[in-house]
Amino acid sequence: MKTSTPQSVFTLAKLLLSACIVMASSTLLASEIATLRQGTPLESTNTTPALLNNASNEDKRKTRAYPMQPPTIPHKIEAYQIDTNANQCMTCHARLRVEDSQAPMISVTHYMDRDGNFLADVSPRRYFCTQCHVTQVSNKPLIENTFRDMHHLPANKNKTN
Ligand code: HEC
Ligand code: HEC
Known part of the structure; x- marks a missing residue:
């Protein structure tokens, strides 16, 4: 077995340091950034929410958000x-x-x-x-979004279609 040289001690110290940084940053992420994990720390697993069979079934065709949008079902x-x-x-x-x-x-x-x-x-x-x-x-949107229909773009303001 090799005896430890100053070189390998230095490498070990670097590894420990980066491990600490990774751990610290994951704690920061979990607590401060809104994610779909809803604050569950990276090292834990969320309980999967039950799949609700509540797809809308109104049989009414919906407005498309832009002309090329695949219509929703x-x-x-x-x-x-x-x-x-x-x-x-x-x-x-x-x-x-x-x-x-x-x-x-x-x-x-x-x-x-x-x-x-x-x-x-x-x-x-x-x-x-x-x-x-x-x-x-x-459902409520999972995260806030600021989508606006292209109809509201200044060039389209006075058009009806
Ligand atoms: C039993 C017949 C039937 C089947 C099977 C069916 N659809 Fe439909 N679909 C309709 C009817 C009728 C409409 C018109 C709106 C309504 O009555 O729901 C429609 C509307 C739609 C629309 C909206 C079209 C628009 O212009 O807005 C989409 C998209 C669609 N269906 C996709 C699908 C897909 C994808 C499947 C398979 C997973 C499917 N449909 C299976 C009968 C059906
Ligand atoms: C690769 C994406 C894609 C796939 C796969 C796809 N569609 Fe579409 N679909 C679209 C887009 C985009 C539109 C709107 C533009 C257009 O008509 O091409 C559309 C339009 C439609 C419409 C409305 C047609 C109309 O004239 O109002 C229906 C109904 C539809 N699709 C049903 C289906 C069904 C059923 C399937 C499976 C057999 C399917 N689509 C597969 C993208 C897709």
């Missing part, structure tokens, strides 16, 4: 399968289903491949609907 979806075998969303939203379902058809962009060619069925790029579309719950 105004109905419950937890029973709908989306995997390699089936896409239940398409049982109502596909072109040939909307007459029966009275659901809005997925838009033309969903039938386009990345080169802009139109396909007969939903493009693989748009297959997993919940990548972009989400249900809503009426």
Whole structure:
């Protein structure tokens, strides 16, 4: 075994010092910065809140916050399968289903491949609907946000659409 040289003692001291700094800064973070961990120290685990089955189910299409926004889903979806075998969303939203379902058809962009060619069925790029579309719950925002509709930008002030 090597005997300790002044060099290795110095390295050990540096390691101890950085460990202290890391511990001190994590205590600071936990107590002073608002995070989704809600003050739980980094070395502890939060109890996971229960998943509430309270997605809004009002069947009323919502305002989009900007023209290109994927519309939010105004109905419950937890029973709908989306995997390699089936896409239940398409049982109502596909072109040939909307007459029966009275659901809005997925838009033309969903039938386009990345080169802009139109396909007969939903493009693989748009297959997993919940990548972009989400249900809503009426909850308080987790953190404050200052989002304003683009309608309020000065250039849009006098426009109605
Ligand atoms: C049983 C039929 C049915 C199924 C299945 C269904 N939807 Fe719908 N969806 C509708 C209808 C009808 C509407 C129109 C609003 C309403 O009545 O809820 C709608 C509205 C929407 C809208 C809002 C469109 C807009 O312009 O605002 C989105 C987004 C949507 N659905 C996504 C989905 C996704 C994603 C799935 C699968 C997880 C799905 N839907 C499954 C019938 C269905
Ligand atoms: C990669 C993101 C993405 C995926 C995946 C996706 N969408 Fe969309 N969707 C959008 C965007 C963005 C819009 C609004 C712009 C547009 O029409 O392309 C939209 C629009 C819609 C609309 C409104 C159409 C209209 O004309 O009012 C419906 C309904 C819809 N999507 C359903 C679905 C369903 C069902 C799926 C799954 C089969 C799906 N979307 C997958 C992004 C996506």
